[in-house]
Amino acid sequence: MNTTRSGAPLQGVRDTDSGQQPVLSTRLIRFKHVLIAFIMSIVFFLLFCFIALHGFIAWVLSNPTVAPLYSNPLLAKGMKYEDISFGAIDGSRTMYGWYIPAEGSSNKTIVFSHGYGANREESWIPMYDLAHFAHRLNFNVIMFDYGFAAQDSKEVATGGKKEAQQLLGAIQYAKQHGAKQIIVWGFSMGAGTALQAGLTTKDVDAMILDSTFLLEPDTLYHNIHQKLNLPEHPSIEIMELLLPVLNGTSLRQIPYPEVKKKDYPFPIFFIHGTEDAKAPYPIAEKLAANQTNPLSEHWIVQGSHHELIFREHSKEYLRRVSTFLSQVNASLNSSSQSSY
Structure with a gap:
């Protein structure tokens, strides 16, 4: 215990230490929350990009570019x-x-x-x-x-x-x-x-x-894989969900x-x-x-x-x-x- 020369305890020092601990704990908790939110934002952004990429692929497959007739x-x-x-x-x-x-x-x-x-x-x-x-x-x-x-x-x-x-x-x-x-x-x-x-x-x-x-599904993924090195799963499952939305046709049809x-x-x-x-x-x-x-x-x-x-x-x-x-x-x- 800290004391004065007269032997009385140093109450002010103890009060300062106990006041800093709640402040540090609150800041640490806030930092953790911000970090988790940041990481989750990155995860959701990457997930969105992954799904959006499959959506773009499905749209391109559903809307092929076809040249006009050039002869007869x-x-x-x-x-x-x-x-x-x-x-x-x-x-x-x-x-x-x-x-x-x-x-x-x-x-x-x-x-x-x-x-x-x-x-x-x-x-x-x-x-x-x-x-x-x-x-x-x-x-x-x-x-x-x-x-x-x-x-x-x-x-x-x-x-x-x-x-x-x-x-x-x-x-x-x-x-x-x-x-x-x-x-x-x-x-x-x-x-x-x-x-x-x-x-x-x-x-x-x-x-x-x-x-x-x-x-x-197999030939669909085979052709996607020719252009992009995407995982077979969940790529096939995502495409099966997106195709009916973009062209009205499910692979099951x-x-x-x-x-x-x-x-x-x-x-x-x-x-x-x-x-x-x-x-x-x-x-x-x-x-x-x-x-x-x-x-x-x-x-x-x-x-x-x-x-x-x-x-x-x-x-x-x-x-x-x-x-x-x-x-x-x-x-x-x-x-x-x-x-x-």
């Missing part, structure tokens, strides 16, 4: 054509495209189903060359724009939910204009859309599917589980490259393995890339497609004759 069948390949319009099968919108009649009388029609981020011309394939090839084989040809590629009244891309209804409208148009044999030739998401449409229609006689892209196990009643020719960075080729192998139609087949091309197989192996591509179409035609003719 007559200018590109000397093919006479008609401007056509038809309704999506569910009546949700009007579709626009071209009808290229065969030079001779023909009841065979090929409907092209273009991919994501493209219009009916899909220049990198290039689509005009394949349309000309089909025309030389005496097929009528339908080329049209999906809603996300429309020149006017453009809408969001939905991974096949709305697009399948639009493709079914094109198939109905072909049937109403005399087609007895309808082939759907699809590319990338247009191929995945064709498979979705094939779950419900009985008017398709065969499909040629190039670089099939089926929108599902896309029937990819049914497509992945479906044995289609018509023959399908799957074409895929091993260097496809957007749709890994095992999906084509899996889909092809489910098919029991004797004419169904798959061609996995070593070293080829997404939707570039025709460019990279033109002669082989056309030879295989021609052979497949000939087999389908022979089978249909045989079935028609045996029914009489």
